[in-house]
Amino acid sequence: MNLIRPLLLINPNTSLPSTVLMLHSARAALPPCYAVLTATATRGAAMITNEAELAIAEEEVLVMGKARATFVSAIVISAFGNPGLQALRQRVAVPVVGIGEAAMLEAGAGGRRFGIVTTTPALQGAIERVAQQLGLGPQLTCIRFTPGDPLVLAGDPRQQEERLAEAVQACIELGGAQAVIVGGGPLARAADSLSQRFELPVISPVAAAMRLVLARLGPTSEAAQNQQA
Template identity: 50%
Template sequence: MSALPDSQDKPLAAQILLLNPNTSQQTTALMARQALACLPAGVRLQTATAARGAAMITDEAGLAIAEQEVLRLGREFADADDSPRPCAIIVAAFGNPGLDLLRAALPAQVQTFGIGEAAMLQAARDAEGLPRRFGIATTTPGLEASIAASVSALGLTPWFTGTRIAEGQPLALAADPALQCERLAAAVAACVDGDGAQAVVIGGGPLAEAALWLAPRFAVPVLSPVVAAVQAALKGLQLQTLEQV
Protein backbone atom coordinates (compact mmCIF):
# COMPACT_ATOMS: atom_id res chain seq x y z
CA MET A 1 0.00 0.00 0.00
CA SER A 2 1.11 3.57 -0.57
CA ALA A 3 0.19 6.69 1.35
CA LEU A 4 -0.45 10.08 -0.19
CA PRO A 5 0.15 13.10 2.06
CA ASP A 6 -2.33 15.79 2.98
CA SER A 7 -2.14 19.07 1.15
CA GLN A 8 -1.74 20.89 4.49
CA ASP A 9 0.17 20.07 7.67
CA LYS A 10 -2.78 19.36 9.93
CA PRO A 11 -3.50 16.40 12.20
CA LEU A 12 -5.24 13.59 10.36
CA ALA A 13 -8.91 13.44 11.21
CA ALA A 14 -9.80 10.54 8.94
CA GLN A 15 -8.35 8.19 6.38
CA ILE A 16 -9.73 6.71 3.16
CA LEU A 17 -8.34 3.67 1.38
CA LEU A 18 -8.83 3.72 -2.39
CA LEU A 19 -8.65 0.01 -3.22
CA ASN A 20 -8.17 -0.81 -6.89
CA PRO A 21 -9.32 -4.40 -7.64
CA ASN A 22 -7.49 -4.18 -10.98
CA THR A 23 -3.76 -4.89 -11.10
CA SER A 24 -2.92 -1.69 -12.99
CA GLN A 25 -0.85 0.77 -10.95
CA GLN A 26 -1.52 3.36 -13.66
CA THR A 27 -5.25 3.05 -13.08
CA THR A 28 -4.71 3.37 -9.32
CA ALA A 29 -2.76 6.60 -9.85
CA LEU A 30 -5.43 7.97 -12.20
CA MET A 31 -8.21 7.35 -9.70
CA ALA A 32 -6.11 8.64 -6.80
CA ARG A 33 -5.55 11.97 -8.57
CA GLN A 34 -9.28 12.38 -8.97
CA ALA A 35 -9.99 11.36 -5.38
CA LEU A 36 -7.37 13.72 -3.94
CA ALA A 37 -8.96 16.65 -5.74
CA CYS A 38 -12.16 15.99 -3.74
CA LEU A 39 -10.62 15.70 -0.28
CA PRO A 40 -10.66 18.45 2.33
CA ALA A 41 -7.70 19.12 4.59
CA GLY A 42 -7.45 16.59 7.37
CA VAL A 43 -8.46 13.57 5.32
CA ARG A 44 -5.65 11.32 4.19
CA LEU A 45 -5.81 9.10 1.11
CA GLN A 46 -4.12 5.71 1.00
CA THR A 47 -4.08 3.46 -2.05
CA ALA A 48 -3.84 -0.26 -2.64
CA THR A 49 -3.70 -2.24 -5.89
CA ALA A 50 -4.63 -5.89 -6.42
CA ALA A 51 -1.64 -8.20 -6.79
CA ARG A 52 -3.51 -10.76 -8.89
CA GLY A 53 -6.32 -10.67 -11.38
CA ALA A 54 -6.92 -8.53 -14.46
CA ALA A 55 -5.32 -5.23 -15.39
CA MET A 56 -8.82 -4.19 -16.45
CA ILE A 57 -11.92 -6.06 -15.31
CA THR A 58 -14.09 -6.62 -18.39
CA ASP A 59 -16.34 -9.53 -17.38
CA GLU A 60 -17.92 -11.31 -14.44
CA ALA A 61 -15.04 -13.79 -14.18
CA GLY A 62 -12.71 -10.87 -13.54
CA LEU A 63 -15.03 -9.59 -10.83
CA ALA A 64 -15.01 -12.97 -9.11
CA ILE A 65 -11.21 -13.15 -9.09
CA ALA A 66 -10.99 -9.64 -7.64
CA GLU A 67 -13.22 -10.41 -4.65
CA GLN A 68 -10.59 -12.18 -2.58
CA GLU A 69 -7.98 -9.51 -3.29
CA VAL A 70 -10.42 -6.86 -2.14
CA LEU A 71 -11.08 -8.79 1.05
CA ARG A 72 -7.36 -9.32 1.70
CA LEU A 73 -6.37 -5.70 1.14
CA GLY A 74 -9.38 -4.36 3.03
CA ARG A 75 -8.59 -6.48 6.07
CA GLU A 76 -4.92 -5.42 5.92
CA PHE A 77 -5.97 -1.78 6.00
CA ALA A 78 -8.49 -2.26 8.79
CA ASP A 79 -5.99 -4.16 10.93
CA ALA A 80 -3.15 -1.64 10.54
CA ASP A 81 -2.09 -0.12 13.86
CA ASP A 82 -1.53 3.31 12.34
CA SER A 83 -4.98 3.59 10.72
CA PRO A 84 -6.70 6.62 12.24
CA ARG A 85 -10.37 6.52 13.02
CA PRO A 86 -12.80 7.17 11.54
CA CYS A 87 -11.82 5.57 8.25
CA ALA A 88 -13.38 4.29 5.06
CA ILE A 89 -12.60 1.94 2.20
CA ILE A 90 -13.60 2.63 -1.41
CA VAL A 91 -13.73 -0.41 -3.70
CA ALA A 92 -12.71 1.25 -6.95
CA ALA A 93 -14.13 -1.07 -9.59
CA PHE A 94 -17.56 -0.45 -11.05
CA GLY A 95 -18.82 -3.95 -10.32
CA ASN A 96 -18.07 -3.45 -6.59
CA PRO A 97 -16.24 -6.81 -6.26
CA GLY A 98 -15.89 -7.95 -2.67
CA LEU A 99 -17.89 -5.06 -1.25
CA ASP A 100 -20.42 -7.26 0.53
CA LEU A 101 -17.61 -9.49 1.83
CA LEU A 102 -15.86 -6.47 3.33
CA ARG A 103 -19.03 -5.21 4.96
CA ALA A 104 -19.55 -8.60 6.59
CA ALA A 105 -15.92 -9.03 7.69
CA LEU A 106 -14.92 -5.59 8.97
CA PRO A 107 -15.93 -3.74 12.14
CA ALA A 108 -18.68 -1.16 11.84
CA GLN A 109 -16.32 1.79 12.29
CA VAL A 110 -14.61 0.91 8.98
CA GLN A 111 -17.13 2.15 6.43
CA THR A 112 -17.11 0.64 2.96
CA PHE A 113 -18.22 2.10 -0.36
CA GLY A 114 -18.23 0.89 -3.96
CA ILE A 115 -17.79 3.28 -6.86
CA GLY A 116 -20.57 1.63 -8.86
CA GLU A 117 -23.00 1.61 -5.96
CA ALA A 118 -22.24 5.21 -4.96
CA ALA A 119 -22.57 6.51 -8.51
CA MET A 120 -25.89 4.78 -9.12
CA LEU A 121 -27.35 6.05 -5.86
CA GLN A 122 -26.21 9.59 -6.65
CA ALA A 123 -27.49 9.45 -10.22
CA ALA A 124 -30.94 8.26 -9.13
CA ARG A 125 -31.59 11.42 -7.08
CA ASP A 126 -31.33 15.06 -8.10
CA ALA A 127 -29.95 17.88 -5.95
CA GLU A 128 -33.27 18.13 -4.10
CA GLY A 129 -33.40 14.40 -3.41
CA LEU A 130 -36.13 13.70 -5.95
CA PRO A 131 -35.98 10.56 -8.13
CA ARG A 132 -34.57 10.96 -11.64
CA ARG A 133 -34.01 8.65 -14.57
CA PHE A 134 -30.42 7.62 -15.11
CA GLY A 135 -28.39 5.59 -17.56
CA ILE A 136 -24.93 4.10 -17.61
CA ALA A 137 -22.34 4.49 -20.37
CA THR A 138 -19.42 2.10 -20.37
CA THR A 139 -16.99 0.16 -22.56
CA THR A 140 -17.45 -3.36 -21.15
CA PRO A 141 -20.30 -5.41 -22.65
CA GLY A 142 -19.25 -8.37 -20.50
CA LEU A 143 -20.45 -6.52 -17.41
CA GLU A 144 -23.87 -5.42 -18.69
CA ALA A 145 -25.74 -8.18 -16.85
CA SER A 146 -23.79 -7.48 -13.65
CA ILE A 147 -24.66 -3.79 -13.89
CA ALA A 148 -28.37 -4.56 -14.28
CA ALA A 149 -28.18 -6.88 -11.26
CA SER A 150 -26.52 -4.15 -9.18
CA VAL A 151 -29.21 -1.66 -10.17
CA SER A 152 -31.88 -4.15 -9.14
CA ALA A 153 -30.18 -4.94 -5.81
CA LEU A 154 -30.20 -1.22 -4.97
CA GLY A 155 -33.91 -0.96 -5.77
CA LEU A 156 -33.27 1.51 -8.60
CA THR A 157 -34.70 -0.40 -11.56
CA PRO A 158 -37.78 1.88 -11.94
CA TRP A 159 -35.48 4.83 -12.72
CA PHE A 160 -32.85 2.97 -14.76
CA THR A 161 -32.93 3.69 -18.50
CA GLY A 162 -30.35 1.04 -19.37
CA THR A 163 -26.69 0.63 -20.23
CA ARG A 164 -25.16 1.90 -23.43
CA ILE A 165 -21.90 0.30 -24.58
CA ALA A 166 -19.28 2.33 -26.41
CA GLU A 167 -18.36 0.91 -29.80
CA GLY A 168 -15.05 -0.96 -29.81
CA GLN A 169 -13.11 -3.47 -27.74
CA PRO A 170 -12.56 -2.37 -24.11
CA LEU A 171 -8.78 -2.87 -24.07
CA ALA A 172 -8.32 -1.24 -27.47
CA LEU A 173 -10.31 1.80 -26.32
CA ALA A 174 -8.30 1.98 -23.09
CA ALA A 175 -5.13 2.16 -25.17
CA ASP A 176 -6.49 5.21 -27.06
CA PRO A 177 -7.94 7.67 -24.48
CA ALA A 178 -9.06 10.23 -27.09
CA LEU A 179 -11.00 7.62 -29.07
CA GLN A 180 -12.38 6.16 -25.85
CA CYS A 181 -13.76 9.57 -24.85
CA GLU A 182 -15.40 10.08 -28.22
CA ARG A 183 -17.00 6.64 -28.19
CA LEU A 184 -18.21 7.20 -24.62
CA ALA A 185 -19.63 10.56 -25.67
CA ALA A 186 -21.74 8.76 -28.27
CA ALA A 187 -22.90 6.30 -25.60
CA VAL A 188 -23.83 9.15 -23.24
CA ALA A 189 -25.75 10.86 -26.03
CA ALA A 190 -27.65 7.62 -26.64
CA CYS A 191 -28.56 7.42 -22.96
CA VAL A 192 -29.89 10.98 -23.01
CA ASP A 193 -31.43 11.31 -26.46
CA GLY A 194 -32.46 7.71 -27.02
CA ASP A 195 -33.40 6.55 -23.54
CA GLY A 196 -34.46 9.75 -21.78
CA ALA A 197 -31.82 9.64 -19.05
CA GLN A 198 -31.66 12.73 -16.84
CA ALA A 199 -28.22 11.77 -15.54
CA VAL A 200 -25.56 9.40 -16.85
CA VAL A 201 -22.95 7.43 -14.93
CA ILE A 202 -19.66 6.60 -16.63
CA GLY A 203 -19.33 2.94 -15.74
CA GLY A 204 -15.75 2.17 -14.81
CA GLY A 205 -12.94 3.24 -12.51
CA PRO A 206 -10.43 3.46 -15.39
CA LEU A 207 -12.99 5.66 -17.21
CA ALA A 208 -13.25 8.19 -14.37
CA GLU A 209 -11.17 10.86 -16.11
CA ALA A 210 -13.31 10.53 -19.21
CA ALA A 211 -16.32 11.46 -17.06
CA LEU A 212 -14.73 14.80 -16.15
CA TRP A 213 -13.91 15.49 -19.78
CA LEU A 214 -17.43 14.60 -20.95
CA ALA A 215 -19.43 16.42 -18.27
CA PRO A 216 -19.23 19.92 -19.82
CA ARG A 217 -20.47 18.57 -23.15
CA PHE A 218 -23.93 17.61 -21.88
CA ALA A 219 -26.87 19.43 -20.33
CA VAL A 220 -27.49 16.56 -17.90
CA PRO A 221 -25.07 15.48 -15.14
CA VAL A 222 -22.38 13.03 -16.29
CA LEU A 223 -21.03 11.39 -13.15
CA SER A 224 -17.61 10.04 -12.31
CA PRO A 225 -17.99 6.95 -10.10
CA VAL A 226 -14.76 7.79 -8.27
CA VAL A 227 -15.98 11.28 -7.35
CA ALA A 228 -19.37 9.88 -6.31
CA ALA A 229 -17.74 7.32 -4.01
CA VAL A 230 -15.40 9.88 -2.42
CA GLN A 231 -18.36 12.18 -1.78
CA ALA A 232 -20.31 9.31 -0.22
CA ALA A 233 -17.34 8.36 1.95
CA LEU A 234 -16.84 11.92 3.16
CA LYS A 235 -20.51 12.19 4.07
CA GLY A 236 -20.31 8.91 5.95
CA LEU A 237 -17.17 9.98 7.82
CA GLN A 238 -18.75 13.30 8.79
CA LEU A 239 -21.82 11.53 10.18
CA GLN A 240 -19.64 9.08 12.07
CA THR A 241 -17.61 11.90 13.58
CA LEU A 242 -20.77 13.67 14.72
CA GLU A 243 -22.01 10.48 16.35
CA GLN A 244 -18.75 10.16 18.29
CA VAL A 245 -18.85 13.70 19.67
Protein backbone atom coordinates in the same frame (compact mmCIF):
# COMPACT_ATOMS: atom_id res chain seq x y z
CA MET B 1 -4.23 20.85 15.53
CA ASN B 2 -4.93 19.68 12.02
CA LEU B 3 -6.57 16.28 11.72
CA ILE B 4 -5.76 14.30 8.60
CA ARG B 5 -8.12 11.40 7.96
CA PRO B 6 -6.85 8.55 5.77
CA LEU B 7 -9.10 6.78 3.28
CA LEU B 8 -8.20 3.62 1.40
CA LEU B 9 -8.93 3.38 -2.32
CA ILE B 10 -8.70 -0.21 -3.55
CA ASN B 11 -8.11 -0.78 -7.25
CA PRO B 12 -9.29 -4.35 -7.93
CA ASN B 13 -7.57 -4.17 -11.34
CA THR B 14 -3.84 -4.88 -11.49
CA SER B 15 -3.00 -1.71 -13.45
CA LEU B 16 -0.94 0.82 -11.51
CA PRO B 17 -1.61 3.58 -14.08
CA SER B 18 -5.33 3.06 -13.46
CA THR B 19 -4.71 3.45 -9.74
CA VAL B 20 -3.05 6.79 -10.40
CA LEU B 21 -6.03 7.98 -12.47
CA MET B 22 -8.43 6.97 -9.72
CA LEU B 23 -6.27 8.66 -7.08
CA HIS B 24 -6.33 12.00 -8.92
CA SER B 25 -10.12 11.81 -9.25
CA ALA B 26 -10.52 10.92 -5.57
CA ARG B 27 -8.29 13.72 -4.31
CA ALA B 28 -10.09 16.31 -6.43
CA ALA B 29 -13.41 15.37 -4.79
CA LEU B 30 -12.17 15.59 -1.20
CA PRO B 31 -11.35 18.45 1.18
CA PRO B 32 -7.67 18.79 2.15
CA CYS B 33 -8.11 17.15 5.55
CA TYR B 34 -8.33 13.73 3.85
CA ALA B 35 -5.43 11.63 2.64
CA VAL B 36 -6.05 8.90 0.08
CA LEU B 37 -4.02 5.71 0.39
CA THR B 38 -4.16 3.19 -2.44
CA ALA B 39 -3.91 -0.56 -2.84
CA THR B 40 -3.72 -2.30 -6.23
CA ALA B 41 -4.58 -5.92 -6.91
CA THR B 42 -1.60 -8.16 -7.60
CA ARG B 43 -3.66 -10.94 -9.13
CA GLY B 44 -6.34 -10.83 -11.80
CA ALA B 45 -6.89 -8.57 -14.80
CA ALA B 46 -5.33 -5.24 -15.71
CA MET B 47 -8.87 -4.14 -16.54
CA ILE B 48 -11.90 -6.12 -15.37
CA THR B 49 -14.00 -6.89 -18.44
CA ASN B 50 -16.09 -9.95 -17.47
CA GLU B 51 -17.66 -11.68 -14.49
CA ALA B 52 -14.91 -14.28 -14.08
CA GLU B 53 -12.40 -11.47 -13.60
CA LEU B 54 -14.84 -9.76 -11.26
CA ALA B 55 -14.89 -12.89 -9.08
CA ILE B 56 -11.08 -12.93 -8.82
CA ALA B 57 -11.17 -9.25 -7.95
CA GLU B 58 -13.51 -9.98 -5.05
CA GLU B 59 -10.90 -12.22 -3.46
CA GLU B 60 -8.22 -9.54 -3.90
CA VAL B 61 -10.46 -6.86 -2.40
CA LEU B 62 -11.00 -8.93 0.76
CA VAL B 63 -7.28 -9.50 1.22
CA MET B 64 -6.35 -5.85 0.69
CA GLY B 65 -9.23 -4.44 2.70
CA LYS B 66 -8.83 -6.64 5.77
CA ALA B 67 -5.08 -6.00 5.90
CA ARG B 68 -5.47 -2.22 5.96
CA ALA B 69 -8.83 -1.55 7.63
CA THR B 70 -7.37 -0.66 11.03
CA PHE B 71 -5.30 2.16 9.53
CA VAL B 72 -8.03 4.08 7.69
CA SER B 73 -11.36 5.82 8.30
CA ALA B 74 -13.16 4.30 5.30
CA ILE B 75 -12.54 2.05 2.29
CA VAL B 76 -13.58 2.63 -1.33
CA ILE B 77 -13.71 -0.28 -3.78
CA SER B 78 -12.90 1.27 -7.14
CA ALA B 79 -14.46 -1.16 -9.60
CA PHE B 80 -17.93 -0.55 -10.99
CA GLY B 81 -19.20 -4.04 -10.18
CA ASN B 82 -18.43 -3.47 -6.47
CA PRO B 83 -16.46 -6.74 -6.06
CA GLY B 84 -16.28 -7.87 -2.44
CA LEU B 85 -18.41 -4.99 -1.15
CA GLN B 86 -20.83 -6.89 1.07
CA ALA B 87 -18.25 -9.44 2.21
CA LEU B 88 -15.75 -6.77 3.23
CA ARG B 89 -18.42 -4.79 5.07
CA GLN B 90 -19.03 -7.84 7.24
CA ARG B 91 -15.34 -8.16 8.10
CA VAL B 92 -14.21 -4.62 8.92
CA ALA B 93 -15.37 -1.91 11.32
CA VAL B 94 -15.03 1.09 8.99
CA PRO B 95 -17.46 2.23 6.26
CA VAL B 96 -16.97 0.48 2.91
CA VAL B 97 -18.28 2.05 -0.30
CA GLY B 98 -18.29 0.74 -3.87
CA ILE B 99 -17.97 3.18 -6.75
CA GLY B 100 -20.82 1.52 -8.66
CA GLU B 101 -23.06 1.73 -5.62
CA ALA B 102 -22.16 5.38 -4.95
CA ALA B 103 -22.65 6.48 -8.55
CA MET B 104 -26.06 4.82 -8.87
CA LEU B 105 -27.32 6.20 -5.56
CA GLU B 106 -26.28 9.69 -6.64
CA ALA B 107 -27.65 9.36 -10.17
CA GLY B 108 -30.99 8.00 -8.98
CA ALA B 109 -31.49 10.45 -6.11
CA GLY B 110 -34.98 11.90 -5.97
CA GLY B 111 -36.36 9.35 -8.40
CA ARG B 112 -34.19 10.62 -11.26
CA ARG B 113 -33.93 8.44 -14.38
CA PHE B 114 -30.35 7.62 -15.25
CA GLY B 115 -28.23 5.86 -17.81
CA ILE B 116 -24.83 4.20 -17.71
CA VAL B 117 -22.09 4.28 -20.34
CA THR B 118 -19.05 2.04 -20.22
CA THR B 119 -16.69 -0.04 -22.34
CA THR B 120 -17.31 -3.57 -21.02
CA PRO B 121 -20.45 -5.24 -22.45
CA ALA B 122 -19.68 -8.56 -20.76
CA LEU B 123 -20.40 -6.88 -17.41
CA GLN B 124 -23.95 -5.84 -18.30
CA GLY B 125 -25.47 -8.47 -16.03
CA ALA B 126 -23.32 -7.41 -13.08
CA ILE B 127 -24.23 -3.76 -13.62
CA GLU B 128 -27.94 -4.53 -13.76
CA ARG B 129 -27.70 -6.58 -10.57
CA VAL B 130 -26.20 -3.64 -8.70
CA ALA B 131 -29.08 -1.42 -9.79
CA GLN B 132 -31.62 -4.04 -8.72
CA GLN B 133 -29.95 -4.57 -5.34
CA LEU B 134 -30.13 -0.84 -4.69
CA GLY B 135 -33.80 -0.70 -5.65
CA LEU B 136 -32.96 1.47 -8.66
CA GLY B 137 -33.72 -0.96 -11.47
CA PRO B 138 -36.85 0.89 -12.68
CA GLN B 139 -34.89 4.17 -12.89
CA LEU B 140 -32.07 2.71 -15.00
CA THR B 141 -33.29 3.67 -18.45
CA CYS B 142 -30.36 2.49 -20.56
CA ILE B 143 -26.86 1.04 -20.59
CA ARG B 144 -24.72 2.00 -23.58
CA PHE B 145 -21.43 0.32 -24.47
CA THR B 146 -18.69 1.72 -26.63
CA PRO B 147 -17.86 -0.38 -29.72
CA GLY B 148 -14.65 -2.37 -29.96
CA ASP B 149 -12.29 -4.13 -27.58
CA PRO B 150 -12.24 -2.28 -24.23
CA LEU B 151 -8.55 -3.01 -23.71
CA VAL B 152 -7.63 -1.57 -27.12
CA LEU B 153 -9.79 1.46 -26.46
CA ALA B 154 -8.11 1.99 -23.09
CA GLY B 155 -4.83 2.44 -24.96
CA ASP B 156 -6.24 5.49 -26.76
CA PRO B 157 -7.66 7.80 -24.06
CA ARG B 158 -8.78 10.48 -26.52
CA GLN B 159 -10.78 8.05 -28.64
CA GLN B 160 -12.12 6.40 -25.51
CA GLU B 161 -13.47 9.72 -24.25
CA GLU B 162 -15.09 10.56 -27.58
CA ARG B 163 -16.83 7.19 -27.82
CA LEU B 164 -18.05 7.54 -24.27
CA ALA B 165 -19.30 11.04 -25.11
CA GLU B 166 -21.33 9.61 -27.99
CA ALA B 167 -22.79 7.03 -25.63
CA VAL B 168 -23.67 9.72 -23.08
CA GLN B 169 -25.47 11.68 -25.78
CA ALA B 170 -27.42 8.58 -26.81
CA CYS B 171 -28.47 7.92 -23.21
CA ILE B 172 -29.83 11.46 -23.00
CA GLU B 173 -31.49 11.67 -26.41
CA LEU B 174 -32.68 8.09 -26.89
CA GLY B 175 -32.87 6.77 -23.33
CA GLY B 176 -34.40 9.80 -21.69
CA ALA B 177 -31.73 9.81 -18.98
CA GLN B 178 -31.69 12.76 -16.59
CA ALA B 179 -28.20 11.84 -15.41
CA VAL B 180 -25.53 9.56 -16.86
CA ILE B 181 -22.83 7.54 -15.11
CA VAL B 182 -19.49 6.77 -16.75
CA GLY B 183 -19.14 3.28 -15.35
CA GLY B 184 -15.66 2.16 -14.39
CA GLY B 185 -12.75 3.06 -12.14
CA PRO B 186 -10.22 3.01 -15.01
CA LEU B 187 -12.51 5.50 -16.82
CA ALA B 188 -12.04 8.11 -14.08
CA ARG B 189 -10.17 10.61 -16.24
CA ALA B 190 -12.74 10.41 -19.04
CA ALA B 191 -15.58 10.65 -16.52
CA ASP B 192 -14.17 13.79 -14.92
CA SER B 193 -13.67 15.37 -18.34
CA LEU B 194 -17.13 14.44 -19.62
CA SER B 195 -18.74 15.92 -16.52
CA GLN B 196 -17.71 19.31 -17.90
CA ARG B 197 -19.09 18.73 -21.41
CA PHE B 198 -22.82 18.18 -20.78
CA GLU B 199 -25.55 20.26 -19.21
CA LEU B 200 -27.12 17.24 -17.54
CA PRO B 201 -25.14 15.58 -14.72
CA VAL B 202 -22.45 13.17 -15.93
CA ILE B 203 -21.25 11.31 -12.85
CA SER B 204 -17.75 10.05 -12.20
CA PRO B 205 -18.09 7.00 -9.91
CA VAL B 206 -14.80 7.62 -8.09
CA ALA B 207 -15.82 11.18 -7.24
CA ALA B 208 -19.31 10.00 -6.26
CA ALA B 209 -17.78 7.43 -3.91
CA MET B 210 -15.77 10.14 -2.16
CA ARG B 211 -18.92 12.21 -1.67
CA LEU B 212 -20.72 9.19 -0.24
CA VAL B 213 -17.82 8.49 2.12
CA LEU B 214 -17.98 12.06 3.41
CA ALA B 215 -21.71 11.69 4.00
CA ARG B 216 -21.31 8.38 5.83
CA LEU B 217 -18.50 9.64 8.04
CA GLY B 218 -20.91 12.38 9.08
CA PRO B 219 -20.21 15.07 11.70
CA THR B 220 -16.72 13.73 12.34
CA SER B 221 -15.70 14.67 8.81
CA GLU B 222 -17.20 18.15 9.22
CA ALA B 223 -15.30 18.67 12.43
CA ALA B 224 -12.11 17.63 10.69
CA GLN B 225 -12.70 20.13 7.91
CA ASN B 226 -13.28 22.92 10.46
CA GLN B 227 -10.05 22.07 12.22
CA GLN B 228 -8.19 22.11 8.92
CA ALA B 229 -9.65 25.56 8.11
